[in-house]
Amino acid sequence: MTNPIPVDLPQPERAPTRDGVLRASAKMAELLPPTPLLPLDLPDGATVWCKAESLQPVGAFKIRGAWHRMTDLDAAERASGVVAVSSGNHAQGVAWAARRLGMAATIVMPRDAPAVKLDATRALGAEIVLYDRMAESRDAIARDLCQRTGAVLVHAYGDPWVIEGQGSTGTELMAQMERQAGGAPTRVVCPCGGGGLAAGLALACADADVVPVEPEGWDDVRRSLEAGRILPIGANPPRTACDALQTPCTFPVNFAVMQAHGLRAVAVSEAEVRAAQRFALAKLRLVVEPGGAAALAAVLAGKVAVDARTAIILSGGNVDPATFAAVIAGQD
The missing domain is CATH 3.40.50.1100 (Rossmann fold)
Structure with missing residues (x-):
């Protein structure tokens, strides 16, 4: 595999800011309605809140x-x-x-x-x-x-404007949780590839515990945050159905925000992701792609603690029909 460290791209001209998130949020409010925030009862009886970014016009928060x-x-x-x-x-x-x-x-x-x-x-x-x-x-x-x-x-995550734009997910979520859950989110669990969404949510929801979730073997953000420096994925990462989360490493602009806000990430298995896809369809009637289900997978697997104001981002729903049908049928 070639060296994935992003040494050959120009550095962003500025850092992302909360003011930038608010400006992006105003743009989105003029462009599209907020995606739904849906209550979800977990098997242990707890209720969490799922923001269905899979219902965007392009099927994802991007x-x-x-x-x-x-x-x-x-x-x-x-x-x-x-x-x-x-x-x-x-x-x-x-x-x-x-x-x-x-x-x-x-x-x-x-x-x-x-x-x-x-x-x-x-x-x-x-x-x-x-x-x-x-x-x-x-x-x-x-x-x-x-x-x-x-x-x-227009980089997928290593860009301050892109980070701010993804952060508009969080400003919508804050307002929805105030109305529907009785207060702002205490914890926001999100799928993570390069860290654009996680960094944007950290800026938007500064008082919440933002938890990025990656597939096992592609959890470079988790390892980087633990090490205090950017680490790429290993030389031979495993196959994963979470194609949207297969990024070789995070960028400094993302890492700086995640590190400054004290984020800690977790990793989920392929089986846990498939179980989350099935759960989302059964309980929410939503089609969620593997990468989009990673955050829900972490919660269902007990890898992230929840309370009554825990939010989960279902980040995308773009999955091949035949592949999704096999997952739902339990043909693992």
């Missing part, structure tokens, strides 16, 4: 960061188009925003991305450049595309 980043581009930057790296959810968010804003978008996507994500991204009008996630650096490919075309990079 529309938030893409919209905040791309609407802040000036006329010349919009004319040059954008480049993004993604296994599919950020790809669709960028493609959706680009089509609405009349911009060109090129997405660097892994060859093994789910067909449903590849097809949806193409249907939104984006150009796709495929790569081998275990042998090539997607960041290097994106850098070269930007240098050759003059396009603006």
Whole structure:
């Protein structure tokens, strides 16, 4: 595997801020209605609250960061188009925003991305450049595309605007919990790939305990937070159904926020993720992709303590129908 440390991309020009999150939240309020916040009774009788980001127009929360980043581009930057790296959810968010804003978008996507994500991204009008996630650096490919075309990079997580945009999930959640749960969330459990959502939630929900959840073997954020420095995944990470969470390492801009807010992450197994997908369908009638179910998996497995104001982010629902049917049928 090539060296995944992001040494070949320009550093962000600023740090993400809570004010930026609030500005992104105002943009989202004008663009789309809040995603539902649903009560969920756990097997032990406790009730938690699930924010269904899987019901976004692109099936994932990634529309938030893409919209905040791309609407802040000036006329010349919009004319040059954008480049993004993604296994599919950020790809669709960028493609959706680009089509609405009349911009060109090129997405660097892994060859093994789910067909449903590849097809949806193409249907939104984006150009796709495929790569081998275990042998090539997607960041290097994106850098070269930007240098050759003059396009603006809209990174999936290592971008302050993207982090702020994802944080709008948290501001919506805060208001919904006040109305529905009797107060702001005390704990927010979220799926984690590169840390864009976790960092954004930490900025938005500063008084809550934000818990990122990764698949086992791809838990570089967990290990990095414990070590106090950024660590990449190992040389031979295991296969995982959580394609949306297969990031080689977090970026300094994400890590700085997560570390400053004292985040601690946990990891879940493939079996725990499948059980969470089945539970979400049975109890919430929601289709949730493997990566989108990681936070729920951690709660169901007892890896995260809960109380009456614990929130869980169901971050995406883009899963191949046949694969989902097999999971629901218990064909593990």
